[in-house]
Amino acid sequence: MFGSKSNYLFLFFFGFLIGQDCDEDEVELWSDCYSIDSTTHIDLTAQNIYGEIPPTIGDLINLVYLDLAANNLSGSIPDEIGNLLNLNYLYLQNNELSGSIPTTIGNLTNLIGLKLYGNQLNGAIPSEIGNLTSLAYLSLFMNELSGHIPPEIGNLSDLEHLYLYDNALSGPIPTELGELTHLSQLYLNQNQLTGSLPSEIGNLINLTHLYLYDNQLTGLIPSSIIRMTSLNYFWIYENQFAGELPCNICEMDLDWDNTTLVKISENQFCPPYPDCIMDNIDSQDTSNCASIPQRQFDLWGDCYMIENTDSLNLGNMGLTGNISPEIGNLINLEYLFLHGNELIGEIPEEIGNLVNLKYLYLYDNELTGQIPSSIGGLSSLTQLFLYGNNISGTIPNSIGELTGLKKLFLYDNQLTGELPVEMNDLLDLEYVYINDNQLSGNIDVNFCDLNLDWSNSLYFNISNNQFCSPYPICLDNYMGYQDTMSCGNILSTLEQDINTYKVFDAYPNPFNPITTLSYYLPNSAQVTIIIYDIHGRVINNFFNGFQESGHRSITWYAKNDSGRPVSAGIYFLTIVTGDFTDTKKMVLLK
Numbered sequence: 001m002f003g004s005k006s007n008y009l010f011l012f013f014f015g016f017l018i019g020q021d022c023d024e025d026e027v028e029l030w031s032d033c034y035s036i037d038s039t040t041h042i043d044l045t046a047q048n049i050y051g052e053i054p055p056t057i058g059d060l061i062n063l064v065y066l067d068l069a070a071n072n073l074s075g076s077i078p079d080e081i082g083n084l085l086n087l088n089y090l091y092l093q094n095n096e097l098s099g100s101i102p103t104t105i106g107n108l109t110n111l112i113g114l115k116l117y118g119n120q121l122n123g124a125i126p127s128e129i130g131n132l133t134s135l136a137y138l139s140l141f142m143n144e145l146s147g148h149i150p151p152e153i154g155n156l157s158d159l160e161h162l163y164l165y166d167n168a169l170s171g172p173i174p175t176e177l178g179e180l181t182h183l184s185q186l187y188l189n190q191n192q193l194t195g196s197l198p199s200e201i202g203n204l205i206n207l208t209h210l211y212l213y214d215n216q217l218t219g220l221i222p223s224s225i226i227r228m229t230s231l232n233y234f235w236i237y238e239n240q241f242a243g244e245l246p247c248n249i250c251e252m253d254l255d256w257d258n259t260t261l262v263k264i265s266e267n268q269f270c271p272p273y274p275d276c277i278m279d280n281i282d283s284q285d286t287s288n289c290a291s292i293p294q295r296q297f298d299l300w301g302d303c304y305m306i307e308n309t310d311s312l313n314l315g316n317m318g319l320t321g322n323i324s325p326e327i328g329n330l331i332n333l334e335y336l337f338l339h340g341n342e343l344i345g346e347i348p349e350e351i352g353n354l355v356n357l358k359y360l361y362l363y364d365n366e367l368t369g370q371i372p373s374s375i376g377g378l379s380s381l382t383q384l385f386l387y388g389n390n391i392s393g394t395i396p397n398s399i400g401e402l403t404g405l406k407k408l409f410l411y412d413n414q415l416t417g418e419l420p421v422e423m424n425d426l427l428d429l430e431y432v433y434i435n436d437n438q439l440s441g442n443i444d445v446n447f448c449d450l451n452l453d454w455s456n457s458l459y460f461n462i463s464n465n466q467f468c469s470p471y472p473i474c475l476d477n478y479m480g481y482q483d484t485m486s487c488g489n490i491l492s493t494l495e496q497d498i499n500t501y502k503v504f505d506a507y508p509n510p511f512n513p514i515t516t517l518s519y520y521l522p523n524s525a526q527v528t529i530i531i532y533d534i535h536g537r538v539i540n541n542f543f544n545g546f547q548e549s550g551h552r553s554i555t556w557y558a559k560n561d562s563g564r565p566v567s568a569g570i571y572f573l574t575i576v577t578g579d580f581t582d583t584k585k586m587v588l589l590k
Contacts, residue, residue: 247303
């Protein structure tokens with residue numbers, strides 16, 4: 001009696017000798033006939049089949065399930081496999097198949113399971129595999145596949161298991177793997193992969209198994225990995241990962257002490273190591289640690305990483321002590337809220353490194369010292385709130401570099417000196433609160449170029465300082481209380497400098513319906529002021545009389561001699577006194 005293998009060989013050769021009489025609507029496979037119309041399932045697992053997969057298998061276009069696993073099949077996978085458009089499962093694992101994976105496999109868009117592992121397949125994984133958008137299980141391990149993992153693999157949005165280990169794959173892990181949010185098992189170990197672990201890996205929140213060991217991966221472990229809350233197995237040993245482990249890695253619910261679940265040895269991780277991993281850090285090459293820049297910083301007892309810290313909201317948290325200069329390393333910060341605490345000391349110069357910062361809220365603390373000149377480096381800043389501290393010194397000229405600033409709140413400090421003329425460049429300002437300081441001197445007339453609602457205390461407040469007159473026209477009625485006890489010397493010096501007639505531009509201009517013109521008379525004199533239209537006709541004999549020397553101003557309400565409103569247009573105001581004449585152009589808009 002023949003054994004099972006001998007019996008099968010006997011029947012195979014007997015069938016070969018007598019031939020198989022298959023009908024026209026049938027396909028002969030391994031001495032059996034299969035109906036093209038009615039064959040939906042073929043399961044020949046472990047039937048000791050030899051030889052190649054016949055190209056005619058592609059004629060069975062109604063196949064839904066094809067399992068030829070654990071046989072002795074050799075040769076290449078025929079291109080005709082791509083004709084099986086209804087196929088849900090293709091299992092060819094544990095054979096002796098060679099050659100490349102045919103690109104036609106991308107035609108099998110209904111495929112749910114694809115197992116080709118345990119063969120001798122070589123070449124690259126075809127990019128067409130990204131067409132298999134229904135795929136839940138992809139297993140290509142234990143072959144001789146080479147080249148890069150195609151980024152198109154990120155299209156497989158339903159994929160739950162991805163096994164590519166024990167091949168010769170090279171290049172980086174594609175960032176597109178982060179799109180596989182249903183993935184539970186990812187095996188990329190025992191290849192020749194290089195580059196860093198992409199931060200997108202953190203999107204795989206359903207991942208339970210992550211095997212990356214025995215590759216040539218380098219760089220840092222991204223902090224986004226802590227989002228992988230389902231992870232149970234974390235094997236990344238025998239790579240070249242370097243630098244600090246994320247200080248928040250202990251937030252992951254992993255059994256860090258269990259060496260069968262977590263393996264991170266044989267890398268280049270640098271101390272200090274997170275507490276959770278101290279007993280399982282094993283052997284690390286730390287020879288290059290001195291040259292690796294720090295990427296995470298301790299602030300008020302918590303660790304913050306450069307790469308994922310774009311907002312720091314610690315307002316009203318009872319913080320004490322100084323603001324650490326290390327805060328300037330968090331260069332991705334856009335929002336820094338430290339208000340309502342008990343912080344002391346100076347604002348560190350390093351804060352000027354935060355070029356992406358939009359909001360800086362340090363108000364209601366006990367900060368002292370000066371506003372650092374480096375604040376001009378905050379090129380993205382739109383809101384600067386420093387009020388309610390003990391900040392002293394002058395407002396730095398560099399504030400004029402904050403050209404996108406909309407809100408400037410410096411009130412209730414101990415600021416001194418004059419307003420820097422560079423503030424005139426902050427044309428986007430909407431709110432200015434500099435009241436309740438010790439600011440002094442004269443305010444530059446061009447301060448009026450700012451498009452502020454001077455009359456509305458909700459937008460502008462300059463009161464309770466020590467500013468000296470004459471004030472710019474736009475502020476004349478809105479200065480509030482000013483301590484002018486020290487203004488005598490300033491005013492006399494100013495008037496000595498102005499020893500000739502001076503007429504300033506009307507403000508606002510264009511206007512509707514009121515504008516004001518200011519001028520300086522070095523001597524008492526007879527003054528005539530007349531307003532003309534663009535044709536030179538007298539519109540308003542505005543003033544004719546004697547005036548004392550000094551600063552004077554007039555306000556025109558856009559009316560003629562009869563008290564009636566004039567129409568929109570261009571007008572000219574001429575002032576005549578003695579031998580001096582000057583004319584200013586005004587534009588009335590309606």
